[in-house]
Amino acid sequence: MANDTRGLGTVPGTAIWRLERAFDLECGQRIGAVDVAYEQYGTLNAAGDNALLVCHALSGGAHAAGLHEGAAKPGWWDVLIGPGRAFDTHRYCVICINVLGSCYGTTGPASIDPSTGRVYGSRFPDVTIADMVRVQKALLDRLGVRRLAAVAGGSMGGMQALVWPVLYPDVVDRVIALAATDRHSPQQIAFGEIARRAVIADPAWRGGDYYGRGNPAAGLAVARMLGHVTYLADAGMARKFGRRVKGQGVTAGTTRRQFEVEAYLDHQGRSFVGRFDANSLLTLTRALDDFDLGAGFASLSDAFLETEAAFLLLTFSSDWLYPPYQLARVADALRQAGRPVTYQELRTDYGHDAFLLEHEAQAPIIRTFLDEKQERLADGIAAIRQPWKGQGPWPAAI
Amino acid sequence: MANDTRGLGTVPGTAIWRLERAFDLECGQRIGAVDVAYEQYGTLNAAGDNALLVCHALSGGAHAAGLHEGAAKPGWWDVLIGPGRAFDTHRYCVICINVLGSCYGTTGPASIDPSTGRVYGSRFPDVTIADMVRVQKALLDRLGVRRLAAVAGGSMGGMQALVWPVLYPDVVDRVIALAATDRHSPQQIAFGEIARRAVIADPAWRGGDYYGRGNPAAGLAVARMLGHVTYLADAGMARKFGRRVKGQGVTAGTTRRQFEVEAYLDHQGRSFVGRFDANSLLTLTRALDDFDLGAGFASLSDAFLETEAAFLLLTFSSDWLYPPYQLARVADALRQAGRPVTYQELRTDYGHDAFLLEHEAQAPIIRTFLDEKQERLADGIAAIRQPWKGQGPWPAAI
Numbered sequence A, B: 001m002a003n004d005t006r007g008l009g010t011v012p013g014t015a016i017w018r019l020e021r022a023f024d025l026e027c028g029q030r031i032g033a034v035d036v037a038y039e040q041y042g043t044l045n046a047a048g049d050n051a052l053l054v055c056h057a058l059s060g061g062a063h064a065a066g067l068h069e070g071a072a073k074p075g076w077w078d079v080l081i082g083p084g085r086a087f088d089t090h091r092y093c094v095i096c097i098n099v100l101g102s103c104y105g106t107t108g109p110a111s112i113d114p115s116t117g118r119v120y121g122s123r124f125p126d127v128t129i130a131d132m133v134r135v136q137k138a139l140l141d142r143l144g145v146r147r148l149a150a151v152a153g154g155s156m157g158g159m160q161a162l163v164w165p166v167l168y169p170d171v172v173d174r175v176i177a178l179a180a181t182d183r184h185s186p187q188q189i190a191f192g193e194i195a196r197r198a199v200i201a202d203p204a205w206r207g208g209d210y211y212g213r214g215n216p217a218a219g220l221a222v223a224r225m226l227g228h229v230t231y232l233a234d235a236g237m238a239r240k241f242g243r244r245v246k247g248q249g250v251t252a253g254t255t256r257r258q259f260e261v262e263a264y265l266d267h268q269g270r271s272f273v274g275r276f277d278a279n280s281l282l283t284l285t286r287a288l289d290d291f292d293l294g295a296g297f298a299s300l301s302d303a304f305l306e307t308e309a310a311f312l313l314l315t316f317s318s319d320w321l322y323p324p325y326q327l328a329r330v331a332d333a334l335r336q337a338g339r340p341v342t343y344q345e346l347r348t349d350y351g352h353d354a355f356l357l358e359h360e361a362q363a364p365i366i367r368t369f370l371d372e373k374q375e376r377l378a379d380g381i382a383a384i385r386q387p388w389k390g391q392g393p394w395p396a397a398i
Helices: A129-143 A157-168 A186-200 A205-207 A217-232 A234-240 A260-274 A278-290 A324-336 A351-357 A359-371 A374-383 B130-143 B158-165 B188-199 B203-206 B215-232 B233-241 B262-275 B280-289 B324-336 B349-356 B360-371 B374-383
Strands: A015-018 A034-041 A051-055 A093-097 A148-154 A174-178 A245-249 A254-259 A310-316 A341-347 B015-020 B034-041 B050-054 B093-099 B148-154 B174-178 B244-250 B254-259 B310-316 B341-346
Touching: A015 A148, A015 B015, A015 B254, A034 A129, A051 A129, A051 A157, A051 B310, A093 A129, A093 B174, A129 A157, A129 A260, A129 A278, A129 B374, A148 A157, A148 A359, A157 A174, A157 A278, A174 A245, A174 A359, A186 A217, A186 A278, A186 B254, A205 A278, A205 B188, A217 A260, A217 A351, A217 B188, A234 B188, A254 A260, A254 A278, A254 B188, A260 B188, A278 B203, A310 A324, A310 A351, A310 A359, A310 B148, A324 A341, A341 A359, A351 A359, A351 B093, B015 B130, B015 B158, B050 B130, B050 B158, B093 B130, B130 B158, B130 B280, B158 B174, B158 B280, B203 B215, B203 B280, B203 B310, B215 B280, B215 B349, B244 B262, B254 B262, B310 B324, B310 B360, B324 B341, B341 B360, B349 B360
Parallel strands: A051 A093, A051 A148, A148 A174, A174 A310, A310 A341, B050 B093, B050 B148, B148 B174, B174 B310, B310 B341
Antiparallel strands: A015 A034, A034 A093, A245 A254, B015 B034, B034 B093, B244 B254
């Protein structure tokens, strides 16, 4: 991407804005001044209505596009963001904000609690997806954003994108949610809980107050290894790894052959320990598991009644962590609410990771959706070919 | 089952036979006298040809049917074994043998190494599915078994069932494999490796030499929780747990609401720690991950060329740990080898666990298969409605 002339090239580092007032969380607790890390690509127009918010997933951050000085890898959604790209920075002011509870600049468990001068650690409160969105709104207000031309994200970012028009119906024009859901299923909760238990089982976690002594490396690595399996798909793994042997690996004190997939997971686990805070993993997976967009309404459909946005929902055929039926269920609820929605299931063997990898398939769909006039968007309802019934597979649109 | 008049009622405890000679393993190592735990239901006939071997899965043992004195729960496949049941003990001498490397009576890592007088622990060698089968064969020879009327098993037991006719082609009349595979995929290896890493990450594992100090409880519980998620299915979990909250649970030092699925997994993890040896989990999951039935042959089909058995292969539509395409691939290989095979995919939302739960659907299929005359079994090839191509879903037979 570094040599891609359409890319943003080098971008400034992540900025930090401090929300100086106390912030009330859904759980009832209040936290002191909140730092909010963000990046901005493109220019906000005078009307403040060309902002396009991209929301990151569990382990992402505000660095969504371009290269930081001296970095080898661009931001996590660089392939879609830049001049002439699907999220066109000639046209939109693209903004990405690190979520509350994370560890990439925005306040989270590893931050200093201004009321005590000590690291939050085990005292960091539960946060929700809606809390994350409300912090984002505070920053966008500060930046002068009046309307969101679009809010887009995959996985946990897709859930934020769905919450935005529900919380702020008159602010959001378009919603793009990929590989997400309106609520975590028991299977998704189970994977979250196992990841948390892997962390907590590590004595180095020390009840959450391990700061200064290093991440609970062994447990956090296991949690991340599990995460990675859920991000891939059976067929894609067969293609990528097969049963190839990497060489001799030392596990459990004995030297034996190590399959390539085992070496891959080992690498993913180790590198995660060096870059992500274990308590943030606990905080964010809890927020995901607690997420239930329709919970405060008579039905999921009712949650969307006040929204004024058009929705584009993209799923991926081999994504078994966020199976297509989940956003298909959202599409059905939107249709019932009379909201314009386009739902498409893309065929891929990349699994959940596809939302980051299948950009060539996504880009034209996103472009079309962003270019569509409002009156045409209402026709999007027709793109829902049939109402979704139960948990069976949704017919692929492509 | 205790009140089921067709059941076996109270059965004697598990018997132990000692194979007094050294046993050469596939890995090249030799282990001393090997204990072999087994149970037998029904009577072996004079010809020694009415034996029916049932093979257990990862965490199972020799106690397949009937009630042990004072026990509340019958053996693991009681619903299929007994007078008049699918594995009819009026007709067959049903035998179940705890596998090598396990911890229910047969020699495993928790056993005393006769050559040192100390627990094997970290010194227990790698074993393979074929090693397990060869130990079973030694016991069956000792018991006077001349032919196996059938060998049957699900999951790891199904892999043993597939190995039997390949290793001993002139001994096996029928093979019944459920929810199994000819080789572990990288996704299956990944789940195995994560379970192992969860155990190894626990300092209480102590390099495998924890005996006398108790199982590495925290890590083994995480491994088992992961196992249980892979044994269930998304739709079945939604039906069983939904997003219901069990109550307040203490995790990570804080009291918060606990979903029912979290409480279920917690219970499964805890109870497993009390009944299964952590090193056996490492040993058996390695044997599963190493399993590749066709590896020593030009093709999987070639592995079956010498077999004389008829095959019944049953899979379960929602089993994503051992997806139907895997035994469908075996069925295709058998068909190419000209072997009689019946393949059926049963619709269920029980996931991998279905091989233990869907007995009402299985029983008539198994009965029909066992009753079929040999000349009719050859027609079983016709039951393969179309050759399996690639990794797509196999058309359901029922």
